[in-house]
Amino acid sequence: VMFSIDIYELIEQGAILAFDDVVETPEEKTWLDSFYPTLMENGRTAGKTWGIPFQRSTIVMYYNKDAFKAAGLDPDKPPETWEQLVTVGKKLTKADGSQWGVMIPSTGYPYWMFGALTMQNDQVLMNDAGNETYFDSPAVIEALQFWRDLGSKHKIMPSGTIEWGTLRQNFLEGKTAIMWHSTGNLTIVKKKAKFDFGVAMLPASKRRGTPTGGGNFYIFKKTSSSERKAAMRLIRFMTSPERSAEWSMKTGYMGVSQAAYDTSKLKEYVKGFPYAAVARDQLKYATAELATYQTGRVRKALDDAIQAALTGTKTPEAALKEAQALSERLLKQYR
Incomplete structure (x- = not known):
């Protein structure tokens, strides 16, 4: 996980892979579009996805x-x-x-x-x-x-x-x-x-x-095929609705997808503590860092x-x- 704003330098250095070139199945390709679009603004450029949102925020x-x-x-x-x-x-x-x-x-x-x-x-x-x-x-x-x-x-x-x-x-x-x-x-x-x-x-x-604001997951070029597959498993686990919901409740950072806010745990948490949804609701007015x-x-x-x-x-x-x-x-x- 590195800053979402590191994307252009990492691309220029030839350090990272586009996720489009790593995902294999139709289900994985669909997964790339499962995150809040505003959070993807710092992860996409030149028609490709380079970063996956994880520890993300708004002010x-x-x-x-x-x-x-x-x-x-x-x-x-x-x-x-x-x-x-x-x-x-x-x-x-x-x-x-x-x-x-x-x-x-x-x-x-x-x-x-x-x-x-x-x-x-x-x-x-x-x-x-x-x-x-x-x-x-x-x-x-x-x-x-x-x-x-x-x-x-x-x-x-x-x-x-x-x-x-x-x-x-x-x-x-x-x-x-x-x-x-x-x-x-x-x-x-x-x-x-x-x-x-x-x-x-x-x-x-x-x-x-x-x-x-915040950090994205990246996959580096200097990795083997097996390491990339392992990285994908970890990233998908950490950004799954359940884990994203848990991370949001324990830190205050946003859940990175609507599916996270649809989990029963985060729904209940937001119901009892509505301020947990302010940053997410503000995404409609947000722009890339x-x-x-x-x-x-x-x-x-x-x-x-x-x-x-x-x-x-x-x-x-x-x-x-x-x-x-x-x-x-x-x-x-x-x-």
Whole structure:
């Protein structure tokens, strides 16, 4: 299992096999189409399937219902738009700095969080061939300006960068009333939160939106025929409805197929804990996670632009135009 966004680099290195060239029976070929289509966007390119979804997620909004009540807000009405997020965030932010309205992490995987904001502003970050990016699109620049404004203008989020690794603990300790984070945190939050909490889809600007995320199964070329068959047996076992349902319940990651949510165990779990279905339901608004050829360098260019804008060393427009120029130099050879 490796990141779903590694697909283009693995293909370019000649490291992996397309599953289309490994499956043998009609039933196995049908299996390739049994997963949620949105999760397959990071696993398919050039008409072939290279990755099978396993540990997959979308970004969701966790919020402290007790903090909402204390601020005079309806705990069952999380913000559904950017405008509402700002309004609610101001009511939740305490003047002494003990509680922020919202925190969106900007280290670790800033490009991932940013992909949510740009999709909400109705703009994807790249094409589906992995050879073109749109970092300097007006809607992308506007999205980064909004992210920056949450801290510098609206004062509902700390200015500068927010650490991915400590954000969950900040939420559990009440230092922020809202956090955007992976659904992979859901089970831990459920177990450790000492307050009533909610989970909701991310708010909309022009539309709702989030990238998918997480890991895929790959089969490497340097394998024997028997190893490939063994790998297929393992992958099919791990992505079977029963195992996928179990993995979802124990971690918070999504079941990767509708069949997983049709199992009696996951049906019962979702009935008792509806937040377990939020990430899955959000798939209708989701897009692929940023993945291109030269993905490490392209992603770093965007990450650097995001952090430069959030820390105030560059304007969002200048930072993103610089990132786009670098991306263009890297990707033009693949067109």
